[in-house]
Amino acid sequence: MNATAPLAGIRVLDLSKILAGPYVSQALSDMGAEVVKVEHPDGGDPTRKWGPPFNGPDATYNLAVNRNKRSITLDLTTEAGRDVVDRLLERSDVVIDNFRPGSSLARAFHGPQLVERHPQLVALHISAYGESGPLRDEPGYDMVVQAAAGLMSLTGEPDGPPVKAGFAFGDLGAAMWGLTGVLAALVERARTGRGKYVSTSLYESQLAFHASFATGYFATGQNPPRLGSGHPSLVPYQAYPTADGHLVIAVGNNAQWRALCTALNRPELAEHPDYATNADRVDHREEVNRVVARALRANSSAHWSDLLKQHGVPVAPVRTLAEVYRCPQTTALGMVDSVEHPVVGELEQIALPVTFDGQRPRPRTAPPTLGQHTREVLESLGYDQDEIARLLDGRAPGGPGQN
Template structure:
């Protein structure tokens, strides 16, 4: 696509005060920053965001965990509980559009920064509050990290092999789910504020967003009353749709319709299976899952993953090897997409970052600045505030 004169910064001119820490809130802040917002990360002077120390590995002074979710932001240090700190934050909020916070429900910080008080002074503010379990209900005040939410909200009951222990998802799906839905909430609230001039209070939680991501698992349960269980890499509603062992590793095969099933039977040299009454339709295949999986595993055993991927893809059957991250980030396809950027960090030197995954007229939002050092921009931000207020 030809280049557009527009830059990929649709949120330029929006200011965000990020009072959050760990993962969900900071990921929201980074998403808004990637899209061009001026995001000011407010941290406690004594250590700042705890993820700065969530290592090894470290690059420079900070853990790579922190570096993953805080680029394109500015860091200032403030004690949110002190009177001077509250006054400083209030001055920031006068010119802010959005606040992101994940204060524990009922905590002193949530009381100090209660939305009703904030909205009286700053009715334009959009405040996003992220918690573990939501603002209502018997679990409201319980503390929670990502894996606690994965357990409590059912994800771990669906992840892992049928005869093995429950397993958490490889990614922090509790935190990241809350972050993505939270960002959607902020963006929609900005659209509404453009019409009304008024901000609003948004709440989401790791628990609620995990329920939203249950999708077909939940609707299947609602329809049947049957509690779903772990299927390993298998799919509850499609067969064959999972990882299968080949001669030297595992190959993923994804058959999403009966036409693909017929093609797969031909590639496997098992054409008779396509007309077998046990497997003729997807519903038949789901019902007779175990028998079919055993037959496919037997057919795949003699050839390598690369050999199977080549013939399956040639036949138009979706298939892939299971790549590790080294293979992913040295892949020509990843390189061609241009999603990995290098940015200069004040103490770590050049660091690599995975960029924003949406392009705007062929342009990807750029990684403009490295994740900041603790308090790196305190003086700059305070000088800006003084200049605007005429002090």
């Protein structure tokens, strides 16, 4: 453990699975917290099998969000499993769960009750739809909530079907708000000495990210249309085809519009009365986009990218992941690091996107194999070797099952 890390000394018990909760606990671990991840003996976190692709015994999905953690296997429906968790809670600062509302595990590990029994705890619960309302008991996967919370209605081409975001924006959005809530509660605990119950959901987080889309709807009562890569309030501001790929141009003011017209060798467009202001260009969106697209098709993405940068126009090629991870900017930032995995050897990971005094935290340990640290954690909790043996082979009353 790095004793100088921002969250050094903070202990986290992760009872969650899939993506949102584990993403929160990994972020906390990257900032120095010690994390124990509890998994069911029968297969563990389902994402271990969410492949291909796999890297060693586990899917790469699971390897993305579980570094710097210790994995223990427990059956939380048993008395012995709950006893182990109770001992862990006594020494934990944060506990994270995403148990489905109304389930037996949600009742057994209800956040407010945990904080009442362990006043030092910050208990984070992440759900699909929140803790009240007609959908509160519904299960939720990322794409389901992207649909229910409106994101898919905003994503896709105007004449095409609704499309989900390319990555799990619902889960990751809830993770970001959950992380924010945990960190705020820890700050408050430092002042008051008492923990707090924190709750968020995929649905609430998606609504928060509507931002200007919501205020636009509140003002007009009109549903925003799907615009592909376009922007509802700025034109030209989208991806355009070039001779060999696609290029994003983001014109945010009239000076940039004039610069774009000059770079495209169409200076007369800057003076055209239909395009003079951004509001004019939004009103004539299709005409402006046709003119820009026609010009860009004449040359390569690299040509236009260089030229437009020279003219001060915000621009970027649409890169593949292979291009992103070869990009000198990615290398310069140190956003890819590696850690030694006990099965697959060197394992590349995306680093924490935050630096502290200019230093980016490095991964300390690889994502654990299932139950890798069960014996070690049980010993630290005071279980003797006979008790551990009974727990591991399932002979304890209500034991946690095979490690």
